[in-house]
Amino acid sequence: MQIRVRNGVAPWVFLLALVLTGCGGTSSTSTSGTGSNGNSGSGGNGGGGTSTGACSVMSTGVGASLNGFVPFTSTSLWNTDISSASIDQNSDAIINFIGPSIGLHPDFGSGQYNGSDIGIPYTIVSGTQGMVSIDFTAYGSESDPGPMPIPSGAPIEGDPNPGNGDRHVLVLDNSNCFLYELYSSYPNNDGTWNAASTAVWDLISNEQRPYTWTSADAAGLPIFAGLVRYDEVAAGKISHALRFTLPQSQAAFIPPASHWASNSTNSLAPPMGMRLRLKASYNISSFSTNVQVVLTALKKYGMIMADNGSAMYICGAPDNRWDNADLHNLSQVPASAFEVVQMSPIYTAANVPQGAAPSISSFTSSSSSVSSGTSVKLTWNVSDAMYVIVSPQLGAVRGTSVSVTPAQTTTYTLYATNQYGRTTATVTVTVN
Numbered sequence: 001m002q003i004r005v006r007n008g009v010a011p012w013v014f015l016l017a018l019v020l021t022g023c024g025g026t027s028s029t030s031t032s033g034t035g036s037n038g039n040s041g042s043g044g045n046g047g048g049g050t051s052t053g054a055c056s057v058m059s060t061g062v063g064a065s066l067n068g069f070v071p072f073t074s075t076s077l078w079n080t081d082i083s084s085a086s087i088d089q090n091s092d093a094i095i096n097f098i099g100p101s102i103g104l105h106p107d108f109g110s111g112q113y114n115g116s117d118i119g120i121p122y123t124i125v126s127g128t129q130g131m132v133s134i135d136f137t138a139y140g141s142e143s144d145p146g147p148m149p150i151p152s153g154a155p156i157e158g159d160p161n162p163g164n165g166d167r168h169v170l171v172l173d174n175s176n177c178f179l180y181e182l183y184s185s186y187p188n189n190d191g192t193w194n195a196a197s198t199a200v201w202d203l204i205s206n207e208q209r210p211y212t213w214t215s216a217d218a219a220g221l222p223i224f225a226g227l228v229r230y231d232e233v234a235a236g237k238i239s240h241a242l243r244f245t246l247p248q249s250q251a252a253f254i255p256p257a258s259h260w261a262s263n264s265t266n267s268l269a270p271p272m273g274m275r276l277r278l279k280a281s282y283n284i285s286s287f288s289t290n291v292q293v294v295l296t297a298l299k300k301y302g303m304i305m306a307d308n309g310s311a312m313y314i315c316g317a318p319d320n321r322w323d324n325a326d327l328h329n330l331s332q333v334p335a336s337a338f339e340v341v342q343m344s345p346i347y348t349a350a351n352v353p354q355g356a357a358p359s360i361s362s363f364t365s366s367s368s369s370v371s372s373g374t375s376v377k378l379t380w381n382v383s384d385a386m387y388v389i390v391s392p393q394l395g396a397v398r399g400t401s402v403s404v405t406p407a408q409t410t411t412y413t414l415y416a417t418n419q420y421g422r423t424t425a426t427v428t429v430t431v432n
Contacts, residue, residue, distance in 0.1 A: 023107035023120060023245055023307070023315035052398070055203055058174040062155050063319055064124045065231035070239050071179065071224065076206045077256040078225045078240045082277060082341055083300045090268065091340035097268035098246060099311060100336035106327040107245075108228060108316030119318035120168055121155035122224055127175025130191070131395055137184065138196035142213040145391045145415060148180045148198070149173055152191045168216060169193070170224045177203040178396045181216035181223055200387065200396045201225075207386045209258040210421050211352050218307040219272035220258030226304060228316030233290050238297035245309030246270055252348045256304070258419075263308055270305050271346055276338040277302040288326050295333065302341060311335075357421035358385035363414045369430040375405050376429050378412060385416035385423075406431050 057067045072078055088094070108119030131147035150171055157168040169185040172178075184196035199215035201207055201222045209220040217223050226243025250269040251262035257273030278298035287295060294314075303314060312335055347353065359382065366377040379401040382388060389396050391413050393404055404412070411428040 022310050023243070023313050052175070052177040052204065055172075055174045055177040058124050058172060060124045060126050060174060062123045063121060063230075063317055066124075066229070067231075068235070071201070071203045071222070073204065073206050078222075078304075079301070080241075081300055082241075082275065082302050083280065085277070086342040088340040088342045094268055094270060094274075094340050095335055095338060097266070098270075098335050100334060102311045102335045103331035104333045105310065105313045106228070106316060106330050107310075107313040108318060108322065109324040109327055110318070110320045110322040111324065115161040116158045116165075117155075117160070117318040118324075119316050120157050120170065120223060120227060121159065121318055122170035122172065122227070123151065123154050124172045124174055125149050125151060127173065129173070131393065133192045133392065134182070134198055135188075135192065135194045136196070136198075137186075137194050139214060140197075142209075143195075143198040144200040144389060144396075144417075145413075146198075147392060147395045148182075148193075148200070149395070150180065150182070150193055152187055154185075154187075156185055156187075168223060169195075172203070172224070176396070176398075179203055179222060179224055183216040200389065202387050202396075205386065208256055208419050210357075210417065210419055211258055211347070214259045214261075218259065218261040219253060219305070221256060221273070221304070221306050223306070223315075226306060226315060228294060228314065230317070230319035230321050233293045234321075236289075236293060238293055238301070240297070241275065241301040242294075242297060242303040243306045243315040244276070244303040245307045245311075245313045245315070246305055247308060247311055249305070249308055252346050254343050254346055257306070261308055271343065272305055272307075274305045274343060275302040275341040276305075276335075277341050278333070279337055279339055282333070282337045287329060288323075290323070291326060291329055294330065298338075353419070355418075355420035356384065358416035358418050358423045359383045360414060360416055360423050360425045363412075363425035363427050365412075365427050365429050368428070369432060370406070372407060372431050373405060375403050377401055377403050378414075378427065380414050380425070382414075382416045384418055386418045388417070389415040391415065404429075 057069050059065050129149035131149055134146035134148055136143055154169050156162045158165045167185045169182040171180045179201040181199050182195040186194040197216055209215050214220050232238050248264040248269045249262055250264055250271055251260050252271035253260045254271050254273035260272050280299055284292050284295040361381045363380045370376055406429050409430045411426050414425045416423045
């Protein structure tokens, strides 16, 4: 077994700066699988808390309903009621910097704009979805490796004409409770994908990226968690914070963000992760029922800055049931109707938290040499990890062991990640 540790604090020269617009921002072989990444175990290696069965209520398909399932735990910063949280001492100055008269803009809707669907799409798959390899084209060192259950026809942001935009791909697995997000995604003819960066999120935990690492989003955040979706608006309640963009940001971030993509040195430029809250006194009674659902969420959970982009753009998923004219009424709500929730802690290059990456004390196989078609059990002992991945063939896993059937001599890599970095270990199974 070979073990390597990579600290989460990357050299600043390699920090990703995704300068994007709107709500976007900014040779591999296929390995078949059957969702085996959901094998049972204690969860001690990372995601634990709620059972994976909680995700089974989600329907499958493009833009399918989550049927009330809320990603992450009730204590997640995405799902925290901040309606009574303190106001930041610089709130008024920051709102003036943003532009107090700028209105909200829903960057989602029905139909198409300039030949593309409006919003960031997603799809939900079951545990039978085949696992495929991901080839990295830019930021592999801060990405989660495959394989991932990405369908060959998964919707890409900007479809049916995504061009060279952000091309996000979001896939939720309703059997194994993982969310997979890709940035700058391009499908290959063999079913594999190319992507600039990727991130895997445990839907039943409160995972975060290592400090200073990006994700498929500039701020190192999950994209899906902040989208406005039709299924929840139709149900009458959004139970999480929303995702939004602003044109300028400084070199700093606030949890749950883990990364900055600064394009301004102005002290009033927001850090990634800044949260705006719609003032409790703002009267929403004149808006439609659906718009009131969105505005109520902005009072209770607020919206988190996740990327550099157009001012006050809130992000959502495309759906032909949206009423675009009704959504446009959100533009009546100006930035002056918001306040900045107290920002603490604010992390910069001077005070990024330091700590130990996960510890891997063992990663072994039940046999080091087998004949083709023979099953082998991989077992590991990991501490202080938020999540673990085994590559190739398996992807994100739970528990402390999994069975594989290598068709040829294969070196398996275990990736254990927490907020301070990533540790890897390898084991080789020889096929005679």
